[in-house]
Amino acid sequence: MSVRQALLGLLAGGARHGYELRAAYEGRLVPQGRLNIGQVYTTLERLERDGLVQHERVVGTDGHGRDRKVYALTPEGHAELHTWLAEPSPVRLDLRNEVFLKIVLARRIEGVDARGVVDRERRAAFERLHEVTQARARAEDASLEDDLLLDLAALRLQAFLKWLDHCEEKLS
Amino acid sequence: MRQAKGAAVDVVGLTKVFGEGETRVEALRGIDMTIAPGEFVAVMGASGSGKSTLLHVIGGLEPPTDGDVRIDGRSLRELNDDELTVLRRRRIGFVFQAFNLLQVLTAAENVALPLVIDGVAESEAHARARAALDRVALADRSAHLPGELSGGEQQRVAIARAVVTNPVLLLVDEPTGNLDSRTGEKVMALLRSLADDHGQTVLMVTHDAGDAAMADRLARLRDGVVADEQSLPAGRDAHELLGEDLS
Numbered sequence: 199m200s201v202r203q204a205l206l207g208l209l210a211g212g213a214r215h216g217y218e219l220r221a222a223y224e225g226r227l228v229p230q231g232r233l234n235i236g237q238v239y240t241t242l243e244r245l246e247r248d249g250l251v252q253h254e255r256v257v258g259t260d261g262h263g264r265d266r267k268v269y270a271l272t273p274e275g276h277a278e279l280h281t282w283l284a285e286p287s288p289v290r291l292d293l294r295n296e297v298f299l300k301i302v303l304a305r306r307i308e309g310v311d312a313r314g315v316v317d318r319e320r321r322a323a324f325e326r327l328h329e330v331t332q333a334r335a336r337a338e339d340a341s342l343e344d345d346l347l348l349d350l351a352a353l354r355l356q357a358f359l360k361w362l363d364h365c366e367e368k369l370s
Numbered sequence: 371m372r373q374a375k376g377a378a379v380d381v382v383g384l385t386k387v388f389g390e391g392e393t394r395v396e397a398l399r400g401i402d403m404t405i406a407p408g409e410f411v412a413v414m415g416a417s418g419s420g421k422s423t424l425l426h427v428i429g430g431l432e433p434p435t436d437g438d439v440r441i442d443g444r445s446l447r448e449l450n451d452d453e454l455t456v457l458r459r460r461r462i463g464f465v466f467q468a469f470n471l472l473q474v475l476t477a478a479e480n481v482a483l484p485l486v487i488d489g490v491a492e493s494e495a496h497a498r499a500r501a502a503l504d505r506v507a508l509a510d511r512s513a514h515l516p517g518e519l520s521g522g523e524q525q526r527v528a529i530a531r532a533v534v535t536n537p538v539l540l541l542v543d544e545p546t547g548n549l550d551s552r553t554g555e556k557v558m559a560l561l562r563s564l565a566d567d568h569g570q571t572v573l574m575v576t577h578d579a580g581d582a583a584m585a586d587r588l589a590r591l592r593d594g595v596v597a598d599e600q601s602l603p604a605g606r607d608a609h610e611l612l613g614e615d616l617s
């Protein structure tokens with residue numbers, strides 16, 4: 199996940215300072231994303247060096263009477279953001295998979311049943327899918343963002359369960 | 371014989387054999403299953419594993435070869451043909467993949483039909499049909515013919531018809547098989563709300579993992595036996611789920 203692009207995108211909504219950017223990033227833009235304030239400032243400094251953002255010092259506004267840097271996009275920053283939005287992201291196959299690793303190793307190791315691995319993973323995935331499905335059903339007042347994320351979670355889990363069925367078939 | 375107290379459905383050592391000799395098929399090979407009132411249970415399994423057969427035998431549409439089914443404490447084995455007919459008509463609701471609505475009757479008339487056949491007075495039958503259509507959020511389509519309804523709406527009418535008798539048990543076979551995924555989700559949400567809001571006991575067969583995950587419990591059939599069973603515990607809300615750190 200590109201912190202750089204996320205910050206450019208957040209700044210497109212108006213000038214902000216570092217802590218605001220971090221809060222918005224960790225809120226709903228990058229779910230489960232964690233960003234320390236150091237990363238925010240290093241990224242902003244790099245963006246500034248590249249001419250994509252600029253800052254203005256606002257006197258005594260940080261709650262302790264100290265100055266605060268408020269960042270804004272430059273025209274070049276706008277252009278970079280729009281170029282990024284306009285091109286497709288790299289399509290990653292995301293094949294680093296712990297369950298695949300377990301299945302492969304289980305087949306090699308004496309006394310371990312690969313199908314047992316599949317069964318247990320399936321049960322765990324179904325518990326997860328139940329949780330997501332229930333959350334979707336209950337979250338009538340969910341924001342569009344939350345709704346879309348729950349869809350992503352549910353559909354990924356369904357694909358994973360389908361893959362486990364294939365594993366079972368092909369292992370037998 | 372073991373008998374679960376207060377169960378809506380109790381299946382004990384159930385077997386079902388079709389045909390003889392070369393054509394002999396053991397569709398069910400010893401199924402034990404107890405469903406509590408208000409519970410929503412999903413049955414999954416490969417094609418031919420016996421899912422539909424299980425529903426048909428539980429619903430009294432096919433006699434068991436061996437073992438027993440108790441609905442609300444009453445053994446199907448103890449019922450004569452007339453009593454079995456009454457059980458199917460009043461105590462059990464069926465919903466199948468093909469909606470099986472009569473094309474010449476309106477939605478309301480289709481829903482009222484089980485009551486009319488059962489001799490319920492017409493005015494009462496229609497009032498109850500309207501209430502059932504209301505439960506599936508189709509009150510405004512009462513006068514439509516099935517051909518004038520979308521697939522999802524037809525399935526909801528079929529569900530209204532299945533619950534209009536206030537059955538002990540709703541048997542559902544592949545309810546979303548003929549529907550696109552969005553429409554299917556609405557049908558599933560409806561089944562879930564029947565269990566949650568009206569205490570309806572539901573036994574549903576499905577191939578769809580997303581549909582199965584709506585249930586409280588999941589049974590997996592393999593070659594006519596329950597190979598695996600799992601309860602699906604109530605989960606966290608959307609906010610907790612999305613905020614969780616998976617790293």
Ligand SMILES: Nc1ncnc2c1ncn2[C@@H]1O[C@H](COP(=O)(O)OP(=O)(O)OP(=O)(O)O)[C@@H](O)[C@H]1O
Binds near residue numbers: 396415416423
């Ligand atoms: N009326 C019948 N006469 C003979 N054999 C039957 C009959 N009904 C089902 N069978 C056989 O019993 C087995 C189980 O069938 P069943 O319809 O219960 O499977 P299923 O799990 O519902 O499959 P699907 O997912 O394809 O609907 C199959 O081998 C089928 O051919």
Ligand SMILES: [Mg+2]
Binds near residue numbers: 421
């Ligand atoms: Mg079937």
